Amino acid sequence: MAESARPVVGIIGGSGVYDLDGLTDKEWRTVESPWGQPSDQLLFATLDGMPVVFLPRHGRGHPLSPSSINYRANIDALKRAGVTEILSVSAVGSLREDLEPGTFVLVDQFIDRTFAREKSFFGQGCVAHVSVAHPVCGRLGGHLLDAATETGIRLVEGGTYLAMEGLQFSTKAESKLYRSWGCDVIGMTNMPEAKLAREAELCYASVAMVTDFDCWHPDHDHVTVEQVVKVLLSNADKARSLVKAAIPRLKDREAACEKGCHHALDHAIITAPESRDPTLVAKLDAVAGRALRS
Numbered sequence: 001m002a003e004s005a006r007p008v009v010g011i012i013g014g015s016g017v018y019d020l021d022g023l024t025d026k027e028w029r030t031v032e033s034p035w036g037q038p039s040d041q042l043l044f045a046t047l048d049g050m051p052v053v054f055l056p057r058h059g060r061g062h063p064l065s066p067s068s069i070n071y072r073a074n075i076d077a078l079k080r081a082g083v084t085e086i087l088s089v090s091a092v093g094s095l096r097e098d099l100e101p102g103t104f105v106l107v108d109q110f111i112d113r114t115f116a117r118e119k120s121f122f123g124q125g126c127v128a129h130v131s132v133a134h135p136v137c138g139r140l141g142g143h144l145l146d147a148a149t150e151t152g153i154r155l156v157e158g159g160t161y162l163a164m165e166g167l168q169f170s171t172k173a174e175s176k177l178y179r180s181w182g183c184d185v186i187g188m189t190n191m192p193e194a195k196l197a198r199e200a201e202l203c204y205a206s207v208a209m210v211t212d213f214d215c216w217h218p219d220h221d222h223v224t225v226e227q228v229v230k231v232l233l234s235n236a237d238k239a240r241s242l243v244k245a246a247i248p249r250l251k252d253r254e255a256a257c258e259k260g261c262h263h264a265l266d267h268a269i270i271t272a273p274e275s276r277d278p279t280l281v282a283k284l285d286a287v288a289g290r291a292l293r294s
Ligand SMILES: CSC[C@H]1O[C@H](OP(=O)(O)O)[C@H](O)[C@@H]1O
Pocket: 013, 014, 015, 016, 057, 058, 065, 066, 089, 090, 091, 092, 187, 188, 189, 190, 225, 228, 229
């Protein structure tokens, strides 16, 4: 699947992005995963003759909180659906004066402060350590930057996303701390999503839509969902346009990602074949079958 010459782009839509318009041959289908329930059915569709698969991260209608999303099931289901690269769209708070609400940021680093989520497909019975030094795929990110130029959407290149557990927004002291760490934006969902995409040997890139200045900002003492949703609604169309302009750029790409995403497990699995737990190995079939069989 990972070596497929045919790109299948998976889009994970965050808050405010529960579907994608302009798609044809649309069909919502249930995809079963041994890792549990994905956030929703997957929308299989076509864009400019290319297969795409859309998944609303919080489910249609937003029933799932960031902590109750089954990130493993989502990534596994996307891979089972044939997805080779994932474009993630997310709402974030800004930790920088110059990243105003309405700004789009192509995130390239993360600090993971989440603590109540399953973060790996691997574990007892099959141990693997993948590198997430560069958690975002440079090739996919490059296509997003080109798409931004084409559509006239300003996309800030690079930024560190602080992933917090939530569900509450940050305290002022936390917000100031994250600023002192050099973080640029804050959200609740891109971790462990990005780590799991890497374990599943999928390219991953994240477009962060700034919806608010987090509470550090003197003029924004509180973050409210009302504020966030207002900015989201006025920007969701732009996010959709950006994603839709990026997808056709993948049409003639080399099958294997030159950044190594599709081979992330090549030297990562440390458990000897004879010591692997067959039940876990079976569960890993979609995400790691290529590496486990080679
Ligand atoms: C609705 S505000 C907080 C909510 O929005 C972000 O979600 P997503 O990344 O899926 O757009 C944030 O992380 C929180 O989950």
